[in-house]
Amino acid sequence: MNQWIAVNEPLLIGNELQYLEECIKTGWISSEGPFVKCFEAEFAARIGQTYGVAVANGSAALDLAMLALDLEPGAEVIMPTFTIISCAAAILRAGAIPVLVDADPLTWNMDVSQIEAKITARTKAIMVVHIYGLPVDLDPVLKIAAKYGLAIIEDAAEAIGQTYRGKPCGSFGDLSVFSFYANKHITTGEGGMIVTSNPIYAERCCSLRNLCFKPERRFVHDQLGYNYRLTNIQAALGLAQLERLDQIIELKRAIGNQYQVLLSDLAEVQQPLAKTEYADNIYWVYGLVLRDCCSQSVSEITAELYANKIATRPFFWPIHEQPVFQRLGLFQEESYPVAEKIARRGFYLPSGLALTTEQIERVAMVLKSILE
Numbered sequence: 001m002n003q004w005i006a007v008n009e010p011l012l013i014g015n016e017l018q019y020l021e022e023c024i025k026t027g028w029i030s031s032e033g034p035f036v037k038c039f040e041a042e043f044a045a046r047i048g049q050t051y052g053v054a055v056a057n058g059s060a061a062l063d064l065a066m067l068a069l070d071l072e073p074g075a076e077v078i079m080p081t082f083t084i085i086s087c088a089a090a091i092l093r094a095g096a097i098p099v100l101v102d103a104d105p106l107t108w109n110m111d112v113s114q115i116e117a118k119i120t121a122r123t124k125a126i127m128v129v130h131i132y133g134l135p136v137d138l139d140p141v142l143k144i145a146a147k148y149g150l151a152i153i154e155d156a157a158e159a160i161g162q163t164y165r166g167k168p169c170g171s172f173g174d175l176s177v178f179s180f181y182a183n184k185h186i187t188t189g190e191g192g193m194i195v196t197s198n199p200i201y202a203e204r205c206c207s208l209r210n211l212c213f214k215p216e217r218r219f220v221h222d223q224l225g226y227n228y229r230l231t232n233i234q235a236a237l238g239l240a241q242l243e244r245l246d247q248i249i250e251l252k253r254a255i256g257n258q259y260q261v262l263l264s265d266l267a268e269v270q271q272p273l274a275k276t277e278y279a280d281n282i283y284w285v286y287g288l289v290l291r292d293c294c295s296q297s298v299s300e301i302t303a304e305l306y307a308n309k310i311a312t313r314p315f316f317w318p319i320h321e322q323p324v325f326q327r328l329g330l331f332q333e334e335s336y337p338v339a340e341k342i343a344r345r346g347f348y349l350p351s352g353l354a355l356t357t358e359q360i361e362r363v364a365m366v367l368k369s370i371l372e
Contacts, residue, residue: 005359007311008183008352011251012237014244019236031210033232039239040193043178046242047156048171049195051202054230054238055209058157058179061192062090064228065153065175068194068204071096071124077153078118079127080110081319082339087127087155088319099123100320102336106273108287108315108346109136111338116144125151130159130169131316132348133256133284134276138164138172153177157192158284160185161249165278175201180234183352185248185284186241188234248353249282255351255360256283262364268294268371285348287315289341294371298347304370310363315346 023029040052055061066077073095079087082103091098101114109131126145128136145152154173156162162169170176173196178184180191194205207213212225241248260274270289274281290298302312318339320331349363 002309002362004309005311005350005355005363006352007313007348007350009354010182010187011248011353012241015240016237019240020233023233023236028232031229031231033235035232035235035239036230039230039235039242042239042242043193044195046245047168047176047195049176050197051195051199053194053196053202053205053209054235055192055194055205055228056230057190057228058177058181058192059086059090060209060226060228061157061177061179061194062086062153062155063093063226064205064208065177065194065201066090066094066096067208068175068196068201069094069125069151069153070204074122075124076120076122077125077127078115078123079319080129080131080339081336082108082110082316082342083129083131083155083319084316085319085322085324087129088322088325091127096124097122098127098319098330100331100334100336103131103338103342105338105342107134107137107276108132108272108342109134112137112140115141119144119148119150123148123150125153127153127155128173129155130157130162132158132272132287133162133252133281134273135159135162135164135169135279137276137278139278142172151175157181157184159282161245162282163279170195174198175205180238183285185252185282185353186238186245188230188238191230191234191238251353252283252351253280255355256281256286258357258360259283259286259349259351259364262361263288263367266368266371267291268296283351285313286351287346287348289315290345296371298345301367301370302347305363305366308366310366311350312347315343315348317343 044052075096081100088098151174154176156170157179159169178193180188209228214220
């Protein structure tokens, strides 16, 4: 009898257990433990930034990165409409305004050719979000940021271990953020990280994540902060996986490449690009977009997959179509046709690190039978 194939299952086969036992034996399980600082330092070094600030999750990392910029109310931040809601929420919580651009139809990342036209006197930053396994084409973004004096927040939550022209994703942002949620290449269950080479930004993030305690007198506060701390136990998990990140990326690429071959004869779907001129795909997830010739809907196909004990997820829903933002009066009458199409016609298959060759073959076989 076929077993359930989860959309993601982590693979914890390194030093995770050894490091967790050390946490328990020493009693250091809180955010004060030594694994936190070690994880911060080694992760930042791997990315190519000077400082790492570990936090409770990726959304918290976005919040603190935006607050660290200390923007004036009403400042504008350009970002993709095709991404998770956390990106826009962090901008709004910082008192700024998200300004959207559409997606590229092939990479599913932000269409960088649309950025410059969205710049106004109020524009202060660009939020770059690497989507699903390929990085944003960063060279044009960096040129625009330099031309107009804009900060860059680089959301590399889905690009841990990915590179752009050989340089680590996350090394390009004035502030770069990562997530260690269960479906990420490095997972701490929940968790996140901000990396930066700016000491002022690093200090602000460290203070904000820890309730803004005054350094010279605990329990005295000049401003309101947050409890966004990462625990020593979580950092121990993260450090163990950071040690084998190269092997993790190799495995993710092998999973993606196997899907590419098995599904290459399906005319009904657009497969992800295997590579661009600046990066090879690391297949954080293996996404598909139904072509116009496919008469079935995503919901119909995913229901069939579910009936065959195969989990899937839909693509992100565009920011400009989110009901919560529409109720706030944002993005009125804005349309971004590429994002709208891939949101409605896109979904991704199981692609966790614990996925076996036999499971990939079964997923491909079932999907083919549904489409054919």
